[in-house]
Amino acid sequence: MAITDFQQELSSLLPIFQPASIAIIGASNNPAKPSGQPLVSLTRWGFKGKIYPVNPKYQTLCNLQCYQSLKDIPGPVDLCIIAVPARMTMPALLESAAKGVKGVIIFTSGFAEVGPDGAEIQREMTRLAKETGMRICGPNCMGVFSSRNALMANFSVTDLPDHVLVPDFLGFISQSGGFGVAIYEIIKEKGIGFSHFVSTGNEADLEFSHYMGYMAHDPHTRVIGGYLEGIKDGQKFLQAADMALEKGKPVMLIKAGRYPASARAAASHTGALVGSEKVYSAVFKQKGIIRVESLEEFQVMLAVLAAGKIPRGKRVAILATSGGSGVALADKCAHYGLEVVPLQKQTREALDAILPDFASSANPVDITSAIMTQPGLLEQCAQIVLGDTDVDMMIVNNWALHGDQSRLEQMTRVSARCDKPILNLVWGPEREALAAIRYLNDQLVPAAREADFAIRALTSLAEYNNFVHTRLNSALSKPKIAENAREKASEILDRFPPGSQLTEYTAKQVLRAYGIPTTREILAATAEEAVNAAKTIGYPVVMKIESPDILHKTDAGGVFLNISSETEVREKFQVLMDNARAYKPDAVINGVLVQEMLPGGTEMIVGIGKDRVFGSTVLVGLGGIFVEALEDVALRVVPVTPLDAREMLDELKGRRILEGLRGQPPADRQAVQNIMLRVSRLADDFPQIAELDINPLMVFSEGRGACAADALIVIA
Template sequence: MSNTDLQSDLKSLVPLFKPESIAIIGASSNPAKPSGQPLVALTQCGFKGHVYPVNPNYRTLLGLHCYPSLTDIPGPVDLCIIAVPARMTLTALEECAAKGVRGVIIFTSGFAEVGNEGAIIQQQMTALARKTGMRICGPNCMGIFSAQNALMANFAVTELPDKVLVPDYLGFISQSGGFGVAIYEMIKEKGYGFSHFVSTGNEANLEFSHYLGYMAADNKTRVIGGYLEGLKDGQKFLQAADMALANNKPVMLMKAGRYPASAKAAASHTGALVGSEKVYSAVFKQKGIIRIDNLEEFLNMLSIMHSGKIPCGKRIAILATSGGSGVMLADKCAHYGLDVVPLQEETRLALAALLPDFASTANPVDITSAIITQPGLLEQCAQIVIKDPGVDMMIVAYWTEFGNRSILNQMIRVEQSTNKPVFNLIWGPEKAAQEAMHYMNNNLIPAGREVDFIIKSMATLAEYHIFVQSRKETTMLGPEIPINAREKAAVLLNNLGPGTRLSEHTAKQVLRAYGIPTTREQLATTMEEALAAAETIGYPVVMKIESPDILHKTDAGGVLLNIRTPEEVTTGLHQLLNNARVYKADADIKGVLVQQMLPDNGIEMIVGISKDSTFGSTVLVGLGGIFVEALEDVALRVAPVSPLDAQEMLSELKGQRVLDGLRGRLPADKQALLDIIQRLSRLAVDFPQIAELDINPLIVFPKGEGACAADALIAME
């Protein structure tokens, strides 16, 4: 599905967020019940549309005519809330379909989350929605809140917030009802207004990604947050994330399940290195999703972003009222990847003119306790530092006393006078610090007490800005793929059964079709062919057993290096065949592969393709050789991989210094490596039926000398 198709698909969500009429099946007037809360809230909070309670046990509810059934309602119904027992839910949903209701929210639980019987009923819901085009939120959800039209189609958000300092700010999606509501309440207390809040429930029809796409397209939503446990359709999520990126809307997600039990290792190195968590992390990096580990970070980032003052770089200035705290903050900044840069000479001279002799004008700036005896000193110094053209953001640490707002007001004026983010680190007795943070929050000034959360939040936002700008500014083009690559590879890959494994020789033919260099080689089935191949290729040569049933040839004694004479070819052939039979007696032996012996001046890398059940084909790169699984120094992205994605993959490797040249070695040909990553990406897109592909090792030679696939395997889905 293209982005255009997704946007068209999202139009069907309008009845859930902007209904003109709402029916509540199973309605009651008891605000303590899920069936009563939306009726009470909708009538009391100013919803402008029609509200139709449906319950055969009542004639009226809260002064509204109560209908015995949905079909008795005379006019159209845009949205229906179902709040009846599980045994009655499917019948109610069928009534909605008969009535022509376009959106349904099902509060009721007792479906896929409880066992097979419930799962079968939920599958029937999904089928009914697919057949009719009706959209379902839930079941087993808390519903939807939308501030734009006082839509209280839920049983958790039952009243409009008293304090909204930043209206129409945050859209939030949660796959946990209770946890999501707890997050809602804490964010609401800060005064950050919600555009929408959605509890997704079991996602029988509408999924997390639908709501993400809707909010990405919604002009009232500025920032999107969410609690995510897992996705059903990774491609839909990728499209929604692209929409958010295109519309300049940061997406901040808490992703649960960072440490699931390890899945069974796949046959290839690539498969063994790729797990669900690694793929999610890669997707977040690839699409600019901000991953948040806790609510404190989330709140800090919201406090910075509401004014649009996202740091445009990683250069930070520190102002502190003691030298020790400044040094500690500098250490923390370095830990989280921020640059505590030297201040310009002009800045330091201006500071020196104000500060006492025992202060420090270096970064971090120690302004000492003179701010107590010199009113206005903190503001003056902060204004000087934040104007330094080499500074992207600033953190100011100071002590506050209960009821003393003079210093706080100085920092409010500083923040209001600049377009750079300024975060206040407030220390002091508990009561005084809490009062100060509350005061700053009510003036929309970023402030907090927890050093790590504050600095990590600023670093994360700086990285986000750099990511967004890189996508806007890049003009890099990928390598030109041979015009008939797909056709050549199709001859070898199409019509293969599930689980089919290609031998090295055949796998390399696929690689060569896409312009990926491989070793020169010949397959020999007889001694004469092996001797002739060695003569043609030129000594020394490598000899390998060729069998789709022996994937890791080194483990089977199936590789011989540096074969220099015809006699060694003869001996080697017998040795390889004997080793293979001992290792796997029933292996399908295709022969012996005789190939060129590559020079030893290259770096062994691994590149490959793996298949993720959620997101589809992924492309991986890392340091290769026999230690690849032990080191696990790899980076991956979901196909297709852009030139910029490929560059970022290399920058993530801990061993990237090896590629840059280490201990006298020449720098590696990184452009050749980047080229191969993108060629593999194109292969993965063209043939999604590839379950695993390994090039290990890929020998990357010194800069300008290219790279060569020394070994390869392909397994089909």
């Protein structure tokens, strides 16, 4: 789906979020029931549009005329809430379509989540939505809340909050109704204003990605949050993420399902290394989505973002009232990826001028107990440290004791004067600490009690800011692909039916069409042909069995290196044939591949995988026989940009090998990146490629390029 098509599709969500009229099928006036709560809340909080209760049992409800059926309503209906038993839901939906309703929210459960019969009814809902253009939220959902128009089209959010520090701030999407509502209530208590809250339910029609895209374009949403279990249409999700990036809106998601019970088996190394969780993690990195590990961490991020001061980098200064707490915080900062940087000379001199002799002006700064005897010392030190141009953010360890309010007021004043984030870690007795945290957060001065959550939150926000800045200022160029590359590759790939496994010889022909360097090689059907091939290529040579039924040749004794004479070629040819027949007697054997022996280099793997949600992926890692054991790989979904390729290499734990270890010259990273981009283009052009392995990709020293020594392709 083109991004313009998806943008146009998002306009169809307007009746869900901005209806001028709402009908409630199955309405009641009992606020304890899902059928009664929306009617009670809509009338109580002053929804500006028309409200039509529908229930043949009543004449009036909440002082409104109650209609016998949807067709009896005299005017148009934008949004219909269906709150009837499962057996009555499909008739109500058909009635809505006949009425010309543009949007429907289905509270009712008992569909795909309960078994095959319910799943079939849900498929009918999906078909009806596609045929009529009517958009469906649910079924099995808690509904939708929007603050600006008091849209209480749900049975969970019953009140407009009375404690809002930052209105029109957070749009939240949840694939869990109950958990999502719990998150809503906790965040609401902190004074964070919601623009929208959506419980997606079973997503028979509208998906998580639709709501995310809508909020990306919504002028009243500044941050997008969500609880996510899985995506149906990966391309829509990618487009929604791009929209949020374009609008400068952070997306922060709690993603469940990190540890699947089983992994998919695959013919290639790439297939074995590409699992659903790895792909989701790759997508989040690729699109700048912040993965939130806990609700506590989420709250700290929101507090920092609500204050409007996102970290510009990872350099942190720590201001502590004891040496021990400062050192402990420095350890945690280093553990989570923040840099506890040395303070500049002038900064330390200014601190030394006001601190007692037994204090420390190093980072972390130890103010000591002088904070209790010198009023204003905390504020002075904080102001000095924040003026250091090497500092991006500051963590202040504040003790809440004896109801002392002065230090809290000092931090409020400092925060108001500074454009760098300040996070207050408040320790002390629980009652005093929580009161202090509440006071600071109410002044939009971020505060928390638990260091781990808070420091992780700062790290994630700094990484997000760096991601956005790097993307905006990136000007890396792509390698040029030959105009006839797709045509050449198509001539080869079209010969193979679905499920085929291409041998090395054939796979390399596809690679060469896209400008990917491969070894010089000749396929020999006899020992005599092998001898002639070796003479043409030049000794020493490599000899490999060539069979579509033997993909991992080393397992079958199907590879010999450094063959340096005619006698050895004849001997190894026969050994290869014998080994192959012994390994798999019924294997189709095309012959022996005679190829040049490459000089030494760094062995890497570059490959294509196929994810059922997001489509084609590109993988890179250290190669050779240990690739699956080490699993030191980086992954991105197609298309891969030059910046993606560079970042993938930076992610590898073994990246120091590429930089040159123990006197070895640096490897040609640029050559690897170019090959990754060519592989990405190949995957984009031919989505029928389920798996591709270039393993090993021999990478030579800087400026000398790289070469595919082996390859295989599996067709979906």
